[in-house]
Amino acid sequence: MIIIMNRPTDRQIERIMAKLAQKGIETYQLKSGGKTIIAVTDHTAVEHAELFERMPGVEKVVAVSKPFKLASREFRREDTQVAVKNVIFGAKEIPVIAGPCAVESYEQLHQTAIAVKQAGARMLRGGAYKPRTSPYSFQGLEKEGLEILQAVGRETGLPVITEVTDTRAVELVADYADMLQIGARNMQNFALLKEVAQIKKPVLLKRGVSATVEEWLMAAEYIMVGGNEAVVLCERGIRSFETYTRNTLDLSVVPLIKHLSHFPIIVDPSHGTGKWRLVGPMAKAAVAAGADGLLIEVHPWPEDALSDGPQSLTPANFNQLMQELADIAQAVGRNI
Amino acid sequence: MIIIMNRPTDRQIERIMAKLAQKGIETYQLKSGGKTIIAVTDHTAVEHAELFERMPGVEKVVAVSKPFKLASREFRREDTQVAVKNVIFGAKEIPVIAGPCAVESYEQLHQTAIAVKQAGARMLRGGAYKPRTSPYSFQGLEKEGLEILQAVGRETGLPVITEVTDTRAVELVADYADMLQIGARNMQNFALLKEVAQIKKPVLLKRGVSATVEEWLMAAEYIMVGGNEAVVLCERGIRSFETYTRNTLDLSVVPLIKHLSHFPIIVDPSHGTGKWRLVGPMAKAAVAAGADGLLIEVHPWPEDALSDGPQSLTPANFNQLMQELADIAQAVGRNI
Amino acid sequence: MIIIMNRPTDRQIERIMAKLAQKGIETYQLKSGGKTIIAVTDHTAVEHAELFERMPGVEKVVAVSKPFKLASREFRREDTQVAVKNVIFGAKEIPVIAGPCAVESYEQLHQTAIAVKQAGARMLRGGAYKPRTSPYSFQGLEKEGLEILQAVGRETGLPVITEVTDTRAVELVADYADMLQIGARNMQNFALLKEVAQIKKPVLLKRGVSATVEEWLMAAEYIMVGGNEAVVLCERGIRSFETYTRNTLDLSVVPLIKHLSHFPIIVDPSHGTGKWRLVGPMAKAAVAAGADGLLIEVHPWPEDALSDGPQSLTPANFNQLMQELADIAQAVGRNI
Amino acid sequence: MIIIMNRPTDRQIERIMAKLAQKGIETYQLKSGGKTIIAVTDHTAVEHAELFERMPGVEKVVAVSKPFKLASREFRREDTQVAVKNVIFGAKEIPVIAGPCAVESYEQLHQTAIAVKQAGARMLRGGAYKPRTSPYSFQGLEKEGLEILQAVGRETGLPVITEVTDTRAVELVADYADMLQIGARNMQNFALLKEVAQIKKPVLLKRGVSATVEEWLMAAEYIMVGGNEAVVLCERGIRSFETYTRNTLDLSVVPLIKHLSHFPIIVDPSHGTGKWRLVGPMAKAAVAAGADGLLIEVHPWPEDALSDGPQSLTPANFNQLMQELADIAQAVGRNI
CATH class of the missing domain: 3.30.70.1140 (Phospho-2-dehydro-3-deoxyheptonate aldolase; domain 1)
Known part of the structure; x- marks a missing residue:
């Protein structure tokens, strides 16, 4: 100082x-x-x-020192690898997590899971507790959603990830999911961070919509200090003045986080843009920038989705994208 | 649509x-x-x-209709008044809530309470659960802080307000406090909003640091839809590119909220600027703009404060400000 | 350093x-x-x-030192006063500049000038060269607009201010206007700043829509270094994520500029909000915060205005506002 | 409407x-x-x-219609190609423009030009008129800088681009440069846009630091309406709340512009990040996202640069990057 x-x-x-x-x-x-x-x-x-x-x-x-310690590259020189069952974040292979924004029904999730697995996705996502701006919007299937997610995960062999939004639900969600997601709105819900720090499941920590990189790494520090080192960071777009896109996807944090920290970082181009037409180009850009994974929304019938339809890919779109991503991954010495 | x-x-x-x-x-x-x-x-x-x-x-x-219904001025033409014991928000008198950012000790709070009451404050604030960017910063006295707050409130006859940050703590905090504060970081913690909607205590809902007015009113809608109509909104600064101030205090929301909604709105110039020198001028501006109340940080020894020292007024600063505010209030046909 | x-x-x-x-x-x-x-x-x-x-x-x-030198409070401890004919910015009296966004016709400007003078305005504004986002929007009457402005100014005895947008037009505009305005879009048009630094007319320097306070003061430094010390700063709203208002009026810069610099600062609540309903409350807030003047759009028939109709007051609105402002000014020990 | x-x-x-x-x-x-x-x-x-x-x-x-007409994809379905001598923007090959931020001397520019040409750059950049936040910073060599730029361009056979900042200098700059750059600060300097619309040289139009995509395309519309159709857009980072990077490079505009407009779009990762370590990853990301070109700062001795040293690559960094870019370009079916 x-x-x-x-x-x-x-x-x-x-x-x-x-x-x-x-x-x-x-x-x-x-x-x-x-x-x-x-x-x-x-x-x-x-x-x-x-x-x-x-x-x-x-x-x-x-300040002369950075405020984050355990999360810093100085604390750990080598890249941290985070394993979710057989899927590794932070290694040469770049895992893609795919699935619908919200779990709506067994049929919807099952059909999506089959399709994304075939296209090369390594993990399945699906929200059971949905943070929604409006109290009148679909809030998720809650426990039933968790059961569907777990069942479809087991049937397809894909590890599953879902969001937890309440300290009281952490244990329950951890029973069903292989990885817990802290959403953008909860990045500074410190009570929740302390709670997920105490479970033995890996955590995907999304960047808050107006969080600086320093605040984001401090949130990771909360989890690490609490005893859980299995943190994967996820850039999902920040709030700017631009209104054409839902958020402004800040890809520069990919190399920046790699410089400042040892945690793996993945990118969510679906929330990051809010427009399905932009998901493909930004997914490719993320891999070229060095991302350790992708989180992509896929819905079998996007125009009937109960949330975030406009940013979801169809299984066909997704399949084509995965082929294009393979070429980019290879160009940066990695694979998908 | x-x-x-x-x-x-x-x-x-x-x-x-x-x-x-x-x-x-x-x-x-x-x-x-x-x-x-x-x-x-x-x-x-x-x-x-x-x-x-x-x-x-x-x-x-x-969208043709606005997404908020119960929170809208169309739903209720007249101004909502929210009573916290004998203090009314939304009436001709403009209540000032004052006190330290965090409860640190009985002595600190008691001394502050005596001073701010004498200067004309109508309510006492003090944090027991502090959301802090760093896990290494002081996190609040928790239950002990609540006890001190309640005791000092009773001794001075000032109703007390404190922040709640965890769904599991809502009942406990409601036992000690006369009004519950939802902080900026939790404005879209929907689980927490649903929980405070079910208690019988008034709620101070701070605007999220990057929340639009529409998102803010939707958060109020969550509380009202859940059964609690005693909501007071609080502008506390938004995140912009400017770095001289901690946040950018957006006073235009005062008349805007009065146009769109029926809820009272107060202003927090302490967090809104982050610099004690700016607190006075912005408090006066808020009253001139039509604010229904103020939330001001006062600490007996700001340079020893365990949190937010640089934005706290001393009791002497506060006393002088209250006199200046009285003149502004009178100029807009109100009183403090 | x-x-x-x-x-x-x-x-x-x-x-x-x-x-x-x-x-x-x-x-x-x-x-x-x-x-x-x-x-x-x-x-x-x-x-x-x-x-x-x-x-x-x-x-x-x-950086240890601030980058601005001549513009800093350290360079000059006392407040700078800027005189535009008989109108002084930075003194006890708070001058209000009023008039239409654009000069549209002699009749329009003359009718406005008579009305605003009667209500207590001390200066007349009106754009002859309008920077417009669209090439298809009305671009101003140019030289004819300058002639009308000068004529109406002389008839009513009000000093006049108008914007200059091109280095080639500085001399011409200075021939007609008593004060030159550098608009928000040109705050970092350094060629233009250097040019107005060399004329002998006072300059109103609006804050750029995404300019930090430091960048703004550096723009003032350009003018002062070039030889013109008669600079008045004008806050007119910054760009944020909020879309209800056209801009976010950042009133905290009023006390902040007074702390950092010696220049007078005025506020433009018309561009600052973009909504006529908010102009009055924010004008009052600006005076309460310590502003040295106001710049307010008034149009005799706002719904026929060729630019910025939605943010213009009618002469009747303006007249009422001026009475309310007088009370606020008195409450802060000044007069209008 | x-x-x-x-x-x-x-x-x-x-x-x-x-x-x-x-x-x-x-x-x-x-x-x-x-x-x-x-x-x-x-x-x-x-x-x-x-x-x-x-x-x-x-x-x-x-608004139902978009405000831009000639700049819209509806006006022209096929991609516009812009030729700068033998270099084409908007074709399968992706041209890279490289060079120092400012022309400092013949030796500096010549050495850079030789190196970047060898590495595969197709055009040379170098500022003669530098818009600088501080009046005390190096403002460029002006006419001498233009002469050096033209001379080095001729010797190396690289077309040259430089910024024009003043309407009065447009003709002069057009005499020396093969392409004119409108910088971010001048994107809404409409007098300047009208002036470059009338010359017969292609224009590189940088996005303003807080310009929406719509405002940017309206600026292009000004040039096209004025008679010059040879416009290349350049994303160079927007202003956000993040302070680790100088700007937030918004790569999502690459596919977005391609959807809304027919103009080629290139990316400047040097200004876009302000940190040389991030330039490489973001350059690769830009190409993966579909950019039609890159603008990269290279300086033979970055730590002695008179402007923007921290974001400049050395010739060796640049050479390595060009090889990596070739692989990415190939992966998206293009070449560099």
Whole structure:
């Protein structure tokens, strides 16, 4: 931490130094051109940074260390690999998770699962608890949805992932799913993060719609600190001023996360764009940028979907896309 | 709902019409300049809008009705008044809620409460469960914080408000607090909204950091549909590209909410700016814009605060501000 | 400037030090916890900051000094007052500039000018060169508009302001107008800034729709460095994700600019909201926040306006608003 | 255009109809559930939309037609190809434009040009007039920069592109450059757009930092309406809340522009990320998404660059990237 003071009085400097001394933090001081710069060596100091901002004479406090520790590349040099049964995220092969936004019926999910498996998907997704902007929209089949998901997963041999939205449901969802999804709206639901930190299932942590990369990695830190290291990050679009697309898919976080952290990162081009026409090109772009996986919405009859129809691919669209993705993967030295 | 089709084939129009008929929705059709426009009378149609966006030939689907019903000004013409014990939000008097970001100790809260009451505050705030970006930051005193809050509230005669962040804690928090706060990060925590809808305590619903006005009113709709009509909205700043301020306080929502909805709306200039120097001017601006209340952070020793020190006023700052606010309130025909 | 290096090699440190020495910049070095921190005293160093970011071993470069000098409060402690004929910005009285978005005809402008003057406006606005998103929209009357503006200004005794959008037109516009407006779209049209810096007329510098406060003050710096100190800043709304309002009016910049700079700042609630219903409340809020003036669109027949009808007040609306503003101004110790 | 009225009086409807009739616009009317919907057939009606928004009883005005005409895919079904000497944008081959941000000296540009040509670049970039946030930053070599650029272009046989920032300089720049760049800050400098519309050189139109896709295409419409059809669009990152990257590169516009328009679109990952480490991955992603070209900053000694050093590749980085790009291009059926 560096504390920059602008033309401070001696008394103001003394108060800062006393407070630092009281916390047992070692400091270095430097005066130049009206500014007094106090550098602090303690790595935990970042948590105290805001205290100093309010003190008289202080102009700015700058963090030197990054606020995430366990999630950082410095903490672990090699890439973390996360296994969901036989599917590995963070390895040479790029797994594709596919399925409908919401589980609507056994028939719908089963038909989708057969189709996406045939096309090369390695995991099945399907929401049982749906966070919806409107209380009048379909909220998911809840427990029945979990049962369908588990059954279809077993029949097809595809590991399954579904979203958990309530601390009280974590145990239940973990009983049925092979991987738990924390949705964008819950990325900073810290009670929920602490709860999934304590189960023994891998977690897919979606980026909040207006979360900075730092806040996202801090959310991952919550899970890791709580005891669960099996975290996969998922970029799914951020909120910008543009309205043609539902969200703005920020693919630059793929190489950025790889630089800052050791966690695998996958991309959801379906929510990321909200338009099925854009899903294919952005899926290919994600793989070219280095993504460790994809999460793609597929619905057998998108125009009858109970949620997110406009962004779902048909099984035929998906099948074609998987072939195109194989070529891109190969071009970056990986496979799908 | 209006469905706009661009040079559709007869078959494409037929499919749309069939799907609408199947839902029992009456329609009107209009062709002009290559476009076919299908207008739909049913007010529940907005929930189905996304289904049609994916259908062949459809260019755009436009909602005619607003998605919020019970929260809308059309549903209730007169202003809703929300009572928290003897404090009324939405009346001529403008209540100010004051107190520290987090309850840190009995002494800290008690000293603050005495001071803010003397200065004219009508309610006391203090967080017991703190949502913090970092797992290493102070997370609140939890149950002990609730006990301190209740005790100090009783001693000073100030109704108390505190945040609830977990569905499992709603009942407990409701036992101690007179009003429950849903924080910005939980505005779309729908499980939590459904839970507070079922208690008999008023709710302060903060706007999410990247929530549109429509999403915010839909969150209020969740609470009202669930049976709790005692909702007060709170603007606390949105996320923009500007970094000098912690958030961008969007005061235009004050008159906008009054136009669209019947709920009272208050403003939190402390989180809204993140800088204590800006709190006073923005509090005055909020009252001038028509706000029904204020939520202001006050800490006896801001530079020792365990959270949000830089945005807290001292009791002396707060006292002066209250006098200035009285003049503004009078200028808009109200009082504080 | 502070250069933070992460576990640098000796060679990497040497290269940084050599480059600094070569620029004749004095440095201080500090090692702690794997980080090497190099602090630099030279105030011009901020211009070189980006050079160092690319050098091996460098993690981050932090500016200590603010990039604006002449525009800063440190450069000039007292408030700058800008006179446009007999109208002063930055004094106790708060001048209101009113008039139509675009000059459409002598009759339209004359009728507006008479009305707004009677209501208490001190200056007249009207666009002759209109920057319009669409090439098919009305682009302004150009020279004819300037002539009408000047004529009506002389007849009513109101100083006039109009926008200049092209370096080639600066001289011409300055011949007709008493104050030149740089619009939001041209805030970083540096060629234009350099040109208005050389004329002897005051400049109203609107904030760009996605400009940070720092970028805005740097634009003012361009004008001041070029020789023109008569700059008035104008907040007119920034671009956010919200779509109910045309822009998000960021009133927190009013106290923020007063803290960082010595220039007067006024507010344009018409463009800032895009909705006439919100103009009044936000104008009152701006005055309460400490604004030094207002810029308000008034049109005698808003529904026939050739541009920006939906955000224009009628003369009757404006007249009522001016009375309400007088009360707010008094409440903050000023007058209108 | 569709005008939606909420519980209008007969008089309010009459006034709307009268105003439409006066403009000779044919209408269709529809009443349902308290709403009156007036649909309008005239395609020029979009320009009048804002007039109706202010009229009593009107709730919302929805555009049916897109505001851009000549720039739209409907206007021209086939892809437009833009030739800059022997380099074609919009064909199977994907041209890469490379070079330094600013022309600093003959030696710097010559050395860069030789290197990028060898690596496979097809065009040379280099700024002579630099729009810089700070008046104290290097502003470009101006005319001398143009002369160096032209000379090096001739020697290496690479067509050259440079930015024009002032209407008065358009002719001069067009004398030296093979393609003119309109930078992000000038995307809505309409005077400049009108000027480049009248020259006979192709134009690279960068997206404004907070421009919607619609505003961007309207800027292209200005150039096309003015008589110049040789427009290439360039995505270079938008402004979001994220601060790790300089901008947020919005690659979804690549397939979106191809859907909405006929113009070629290229991507600038250097400005789009501001970090050289991210340039390679995002360049590959852009090609995978379907981009028709790339604009990449290369500097022989990035740490000595007078502008934008941190985002520049070295010639060695660039050479390696070009080889990787060739594989991606092949995977999407194209070549570099």
